[in-house]
Amino acid sequence: MLNDSQESLALLARLENLTDENCDQAYGAVWKIMEDAKRIHLTLSLGYPADKEQASLESRIKDILKDSPFSGRELVLDIEHDVQSHATQGNIAGLKGVKNIIAVASGKGGVGKSTTTVNLALAMAKEGARVGILDADIYGPSQGMMLGFADGTRPEVREDKFFVPPSAFGVQVMSMAFLTTKDTPVAWRGPMVTGALMQILTQTDWDNLDYLFIDMPPGTGDIQLTLAQKVPVAGSVIVTTPQDIALLDARRGIEMFNKMKIPVLGVVENMSTHICSNCGHHEAIFGDKGGVSLAKEYNVEVLGKLPLSLAIREQSDIGSPIVVNAPESDVAGIYQSIARKLGATLASQRDTQFAMPTIGMSDD
Structure with missing residues (x-):
C-alpha cells in the first residue's frame, strides 16, 4: 500500500536527493513508494529510457536502505519512462x-x-525505447550492411506511396541501400540528392518511434543544410576523434547546428585510447582530452569516450554490431551509458511540443 509514514517520507527525501548519474542532477520528485511488512516497492518515473541501469540503481538504493527502518525488506524496483516530443528548430511540424x-x-x-x-x-532500444535509423548518406549508405540486411533487401510499400521500414534487432531502418544495388553508384547532383532524402524521410511509415537517429554524411554541405532547415530535429550528437584535424572539423559541425538553433546534446569521442590486445596497456595514440576541450569550449557534455577497438569494427562489418553481439562487454556498456545520457540530456530540455505531428511530401 502507499505509505506516508514519517519513515517513508524520510526515505522519499533521500531518494529525491539521489544523483541521477545520467545528468549529474538530483532525481527530484519522480519516486513512488509502496510497502508492506516484507517488501518495499519503488517506482521511478523518468523522461528517458534506462532499463539497463536496473542492477546499478538497485545496488545504490540497497545502500540507502541498510541504515533505514526498511533494512532487511525485499526491494522491488520498477523503472518507467515516458518520452515526450521536444521542440524543434523554428517549430517545424513534427514527423508522423x-x-x-x-x-x-x-x-x-x-x-x-x-x-x-x-x-x-541499438543501445537506446535495449534501454526500452522504440528506435529507428535513417541512413542519410545517399552516396555511401552503410547501415544496411552494418545491421546485417541481405543484399537486395527492399522495403514493403503501403498504399503505393509509403515505405514500410525493415527492422533489425528491434530497430526500424530506412536507407538508400534498400532502393539501389550495392554496385550502382548514385551519380546525382545536390538538388536531386536532397530531394531524394526528403522523400525517403517523409514517405517512410515510421511506427511510433521515441527516437529516430539520422546517420548524416560527413561535412556541412547540401544534405546537412537541408536537414537542418527542413527536418524537425530535436537535437544533435557530434562524433569526433581526439586528433586536432578531426576536432577542427567537428567545430564546424557544432557551429552549423548552433546557427540553425538545433541543440548539440553532446560529443562522443571515438578512438579515444588504444588498448593493447596482448598486455591491456592503454595508450592515447591520437592524443587525449580533445573531446573534453571541445565540449568545454561549446558548453556541451562529453557523452562518452570509446576505445580504438578491433571488435567494434569487426562486428559492424559482419552485420552484428557489438551492442548486440557482445552485450556484456565493456564497450557495449559504454554505448549503453551514452544512450542513457543522451536520453537524459534531451529530456532535460525545457521546451516540449505536444501538437499532433503531420507528414509532409517534398520533391525539391
Missing part, C-alpha cells in the same frame, strides 16, 4: 510516427560516425 529526431554528425569522414549511430540506436 516519430517523437524526436536526433542527428548524428561529424565534420569529417573516418571518425566512426556510422558505427556510433548504429550502436547508439
Whole structure:
C-alpha cells in the first residue's frame, strides 16, 4: 500500500536527493513508494529510457536502505519512462510516427560516425525505447550492411506511396541501400540528392518511434543544410576523434547546428585510447582530452569516450554490431551509458511540443 509514514517520507527525501548519474542532477520528485511488512516497492518515473541501469540503481538504493527502518525488506524496483516530443528548430511540424529526431554528425569522414549511430540506436532500444535509423548518406549508405540486411533487401510499400521500414534487432531502418544495388553508384547532383532524402524521410511509415537517429554524411554541405532547415530535429550528437584535424572539423559541425538553433546534446569521442590486445596497456595514440576541450569550449557534455577497438569494427562489418553481439562487454556498456545520457540530456530540455505531428511530401 502507499505509505506516508514519517519513515517513508524520510526515505522519499533521500531518494529525491539521489544523483541521477545520467545528468549529474538530483532525481527530484519522480519516486513512488509502496510497502508492506516484507517488501518495499519503488517506482521511478523518468523522461528517458534506462532499463539497463536496473542492477546499478538497485545496488545504490540497497545502500540507502541498510541504515533505514526498511533494512532487511525485499526491494522491488520498477523503472518507467515516458518520452515526450521536444521542440524543434523554428517549430517545424513534427514527423508522423516519430517523437524526436536526433542527428548524428561529424565534420569529417573516418571518425566512426556510422558505427556510433548504429550502436547508439541499438543501445537506446535495449534501454526500452522504440528506435529507428535513417541512413542519410545517399552516396555511401552503410547501415544496411552494418545491421546485417541481405543484399537486395527492399522495403514493403503501403498504399503505393509509403515505405514500410525493415527492422533489425528491434530497430526500424530506412536507407538508400534498400532502393539501389550495392554496385550502382548514385551519380546525382545536390538538388536531386536532397530531394531524394526528403522523400525517403517523409514517405517512410515510421511506427511510433521515441527516437529516430539520422546517420548524416560527413561535412556541412547540401544534405546537412537541408536537414537542418527542413527536418524537425530535436537535437544533435557530434562524433569526433581526439586528433586536432578531426576536432577542427567537428567545430564546424557544432557551429552549423548552433546557427540553425538545433541543440548539440553532446560529443562522443571515438578512438579515444588504444588498448593493447596482448598486455591491456592503454595508450592515447591520437592524443587525449580533445573531446573534453571541445565540449568545454561549446558548453556541451562529453557523452562518452570509446576505445580504438578491433571488435567494434569487426562486428559492424559482419552485420552484428557489438551492442548486440557482445552485450556484456565493456564497450557495449559504454554505448549503453551514452544512450542513457543522451536520453537524459534531451529530456532535460525545457521546451516540449505536444501538437499532433503531420507528414509532409517534398520533391525539391
